[in-house]
Amino acid sequence: MELSEVLARRRMVRRYTAEPVDPAAVARILDRARRAPSAGFSQGQTFVVVTEERRRHALAHACDEEEHVARGLPRWLSSAPVHVLPCVEPDRYRARYAEPDKAGSVTPDDWEVPFWWVDGGQSLMLLLLAAVDEGLAAGFLAVRAAAVRPVVGLPDDVAPLGLVTLGHPAPDRRSGSLARGRRDWSDQVRWEHW
Numbered sequence: 001m002e003l004s005e006v007l008a009r010r011r012m013v014r015r016y017t018a019e020p021v022d023p024a025a026v027a028r029i030l031d032r033a034r035r036a037p038s039a040g041f042s043q044g045q046t047f048v049v050v051t052e053e054r055r056r057h058a059l060a061h062a063c064d065e066e067e068h069v070a071r072g073l074p075r076w077l078s079s080a081p082v083h084v085l086p087c088v089e090p091d092r093y094r095a096r097y098a099e100p101d102k103a104g105s106v107t108p109d110d111w112e113v114p115f116w117w118v119d120g121g122q123s124l125m126l127l128l129l130a131a132v133d134e135g136l137a138a139g140f141l142a143v144r145a146a147a148v149r150p151v152v153g154l155p156d157d158v159a160p161l162g163l164v165t166l167g168h169p170a171p172d173r174r175s176g177s178l179a180r181g182r183r184d185w186s187d188q189v190r191w192e193h194w
C-alpha cells in the first residue's frame with residue numbers, strides 16, 4: 001500500500017471482528033514501530049503485547065470497560081484480539097546521555113521537551129500506520145498507569161502511553177469529537193511566520 005493511502009485510511013477503530021490476527025503480522029507491526037527515531041538513539045520505547053484472552057479482559061476491566069458499556073459505548077477493548085501498551089523508559093535516556101559522546105549535551109532532566117514523550121508518540125504513530133498497512137485496524141485509548149501496571153507487571157520506571165487495540169475492523173461509530181471538523185488549513189499551517 002502507498003504511504004499516502006495508509007495515511008488516508010488510518011482512523012481510530014473501536015470495534016473488531018472475532019477473526020484472529022496472524023501473529024506474524026503483529027510481529028511485523030511491532031518491528032515497524034521499533035523503527036521510530038529516538039533522541040540519541042536511546043531507544044526508550046518498549047511495547048507490551050497482550051494476546052491472552054484472560055489478560056486482555058483484565059486490561060479491559062482495568063480500563064473500566066463495563067462503565068463505558070453501561071454508558072452506551074461499544075465493548076471496545078475486549079473485542080480486540082491484540083492489545084499493545086506502548087511504553088517509554090526515561091531511565092534509558094538518562095543512561096544514554098551519561099555516555100561520553102553526550103558530554104556537554106543538555107541532560108534529560110533539563111530538557112525543555114522530555115524526548116521520551118516525543119519518541120513514544122512517534123512509535124505510537126508507526127504502530128497505528130503499520131496496522132493499516134497490514135490490512136488491520138487500530139485504536140488508541142488513554143489509560144491510568146496505576147490501573148494497568150499490575151495487570152502486565154510494568155515496573156515503576158516504565159510509563160505506558162496508553163493502550164493500542166489491533167484487529168480486523170468491525171462496523172463502529174466514529175468519535176463524536178470528529179463532528180468538530182478539521183481546522184482550517186490556513187489556521188493550522190503558517191508559512192514563513194506565525
Ligand SMILES: Cc1cc2nc3c(=O)[nH]c(=O)nc-3n(C[C@H](O)[C@H](O)[C@H](O)COP(=O)(O)O)c2cc1C
Pocket residue numbers: 010011012013140141142143175177178
Ligand atoms: C493522545 C490521544 C489520546 C486519545 N485518547 C482516546 C481515548 O481515551 N478514547 C478514545 O476513544 N479515543 C482516543 N483518542 C482518539 C481520538 O479521539 C481520535 O484520534 C480523534 O478523534 C481523530 O479521529 P481519527 O484518529 O479516527 O481520525 C486519542 C487520540 C490521541 C492522539
